[in-house]
Amino acid sequence: MKTETQNLQHDAKMARRAFLRYAGAGVAVAGLATVQSCSSRTEYDNEDMSGGGSSDKTDVGSGDVGILNFAYALEQLEAAFYVKVADSWYSGITDMEKMYLSDIRDHEVSHREFFKKALAGNAIKGLTPNFSSIDFSSRASVLATAKAFEDLGVTAYDGAGYMLKSADYLTVAGKIASVEARHAAVIAELLEPGSFVTNAQVNASGLNIVRTPKEVVSIANAFLTTKISAKNL
Amino acid sequence: MNLFNIIEEIEKVDPEIADRMNPRRSAIKNITSFGSKVAAAALPFALGTMFKKAYAQTGGTAADVANVLNFALTLEYLESSFYNIGLDKGGLIPTADRNNYISKISRDEDAHVLFLKSVIKDSLKQQPVDRASLQFDFTGGNGSNDGPFATVFSDYATFLKVATAFEDTGVRAYKGQAPALLGNQVVLTAALSIHAVEARHAAALRHLLHTKFSAALKPWIESTATAGNDTGISQVNGNYDKEQNVTHLGVDVTTLPETGNSADVRSATAAFDEPLTRTEVEDLLIGSFIVSNAD
Numbered sequence: 038m039k040t041e042t043q044n045l046q047h048d049a050k051m052a053r054r055a056f057l058r059y060a061g062a063g064v065a066v067a068g069l070a071t072v073q074s075c076s077s078r079t080e081y082d083n084e085d086m087s088g089g090g091s092s093d094k095t096d097v098g099s100g101d102v103g104i105l106n107f108a109y110a111l112e113q114l115e116a117a118f119y120v121k122v123a124d125s126w127y128s129g130i131t132d133m134e135k136m137y138l139s140d141i142r143d144h145e146v147s148h149r150e151f152f153k154k155a156l157a158g159n160a161i162k163g164l165t166p167n168f169s170s171i172d173f174s175s176r177a178s179v180l181a182t183a184k185a186f187e188d189l190g191v192t193a194y195d196g197a198g199y200m201l202k203s204a205d206y207l208t209v210a211g212k213i214a215s216v217e218a219r220h221a222a223v224i225a226e227l228l229e230p231g232s233f234v235t236n237a238q239v240n241a242s243g244l245n246i247v248r249t250p251k252e253v254v255s256i257a258n259a260f261l262t263t264k265i266s267a268k269n270l
Numbered sequence: 271m272n273l274f275n276i277i278e279e280i281e282k283v284d285p286e287i288a289d290r291m292n293p294r295r296s297a298i299k300n301i302t303s304f305g306s307k308v309a310a311a312a313l314p315f316a317l318g319t320m321f322k323k324a325y326a327q328t329g330g331t332a333a334d335v336a337n338v339l340n341f342a343l344t345l346e347y348l349e350s351s352f353y354n355i356g357l358d359k360g361g362l363i364p365t366a367d368r369n370n371y372i373s374k375i376s377r378d379e380d381a382h383v384l385f386l387k388s389v390i391k392d393s394l395k396q397q398p399v400d401r402a403s404l405q406f407d408f409t410g411g412n413g414s415n416d417g418p419f420a421t422v423f424s425d426y427a428t429f430l431k432v433a434t435a436f437e438d439t440g441v442r443a444y445k446g447q448a449p450a451l452l453g454n455q456v457v458l459t460a461a462l463s464i465h466a467v468e469a470r471h472a473a474a475l476r477h478l479l480h481t482k483f484s485a486a487l488k489p490w491i492e493s494t495a496t497a498g499n500d501t502g503i504s505q506v507n508g509n510y511d512k513e514q515n516v517t518h519l520g521v522d523v524t525t526l527p528e529t530g531n532s533a534d535v536r537s538a539t540a541a542f543d544e545p546l547t548r549t550e551v552e553d554l555l556i557g558s559f560i561v562s563n564a565d
Contacts, residue, residue, distance in 0.1 A: 116529075120529060123530070133480075133481075136488075137488075137489070139530055139531075140488065140490070140537065140540065142529065142530055142532075143529065143530045143531050143532035143534075143537040143541070144490070144532070144537065144540060144541035146528075146529040146530070146532040147523050147526065147532045147533075147537065147538055147541040147542075148541060150523075150526035150527055150532070151518065151521055151523055151526065154521045154526060155518075155519045155520075155521050191466050194462070194466075195459060195462040195463050195465075195466055196459065198448070198458055198459065198462045199453060199454060199455040199458045199459050201452070201453075202452075202453070204448075204449035204452050205519060206519075207448050207449055207452060208445065208448060208449060208545060209518050209519055209542075211444075211445040211448050211462065211465065211543075211545065212445065212518065212542040212543050212544065212545070213541075213542060214462065214465070214466060214469075215441045215445065215465060215466065215468075215469035215543040216469075216490060216540070216541055216542065216543055217466075218465075218466040218467075218469035218470050218473070219469050219470070219472065219473035219489045219490050219543075220473075220489075220490075221470065222469070222470035222471075222473035222474050222477075222489065223473050223474070223477050223489040226473075226474060226477050230370050231369065231370030231371065231374065233371075233374075233470050233471075233473065233474040234374050234375075234378060234467060234470050234471070234474075238470075239378065239467055239470070241381065242381050242382075242384070242385040243377075243378040243379070243380075243381030243382045243385060243464065243467055244385070244460055244463035244464060244467065245462075245463040245464075245466035245467050245470075246463075247459055247462075247463060
């Protein structure tokens, strides 16, 4: 297998641009953005060349079911994160923060359980998260991660919506997408008042940025022990 | 094909494309995040081409798509005018809130107006709704300027509450139009992207009301089993009706395995925002905030 280093050396200029592109998208965890934008490039190349992708990844599938499983994967990740946040609050948490984060946990659990039930036999398995990079005792670490997840969720739903063939599925995706945007905005507000529509997330035409499923997956996989693939979307 | 993909595809055959577009490295990230004047200037060209391509791929006619976007444009005119009048009223909006919230929301709404007009006119070659054909009454009084929100531009809390109702209604309106744009990569994606920004606005305004006026409002819409409206303002009950729905694709969220209060109606309704049809939105706004001229 071609290593990431070789790829980067071979293609340093493009990787540099890829980094700049995704850094512009404002992933809150700065170091993560670097790693992700580079490794995502590698992943595209590997997948494109091998065709089949890595066998140890959970593939979300194709078509509308694939899109819904893609959403289910993200909701699993978000729900697991907030459950852990609420299991042991970070030090110095305010009552308002506790209320907001508890509510968001409950919403994400509802999203997860909704997709699980709606997908039934077509649902992907339960994913094992890897939150080793997060300091759950630190307000800054928790809120930065929460912001990154919510912003990621918004770009994922907005970026994949057009791929859906079913109007009913599209409507449901829209129902959840705007709630993710509400979460994203208020977590940004907790970090810094007035930061709910920064130009890292909203462009000059007033449009929220979007990501392709592959871009989303490469970011999400940094937080998953069970890696996912969206190569058939 | 979205803009990121286009640039990536071009890079495969022309690795210097980013430098060709702008020789300054620092500008590259701004082009892709649309965060700069460079991006603002370059955008119409890129988008114009993309929209033409996207339109060629979709089954709907240009007139059908423009019809949907003109509905959206009407709502954006309403919001844009509302914030611009508010920002012009001395003493209405505290300076910190002006800088942190209202100016930013106003900027986005103005951008939505320009964007939609440009898409309708330049890309779809159709006629945008004329702003001059619309008369607004932000008191909700259908032209009397003495409606239920008579103090909208003199009382800040009222201003924020009307703003919240507009934003929440905007989210519902865009959501309701999504199926009409099914499969249209560029136009649907743009509509969903505006939809998300309206939701960000709504959440920030609700958060502001919560922190500033101790309103019971949360950033999300918490309905009860019988009432969608959580704002405490009965005049906007219709704007929130059906937000109390808990069943999607036949799945009742209140019956799902619970963590915390996730199966409670308040949480279950807050976790899903509901759409409104065009007719529902027009019935809510025309004859109150949008003046209807009786024949």
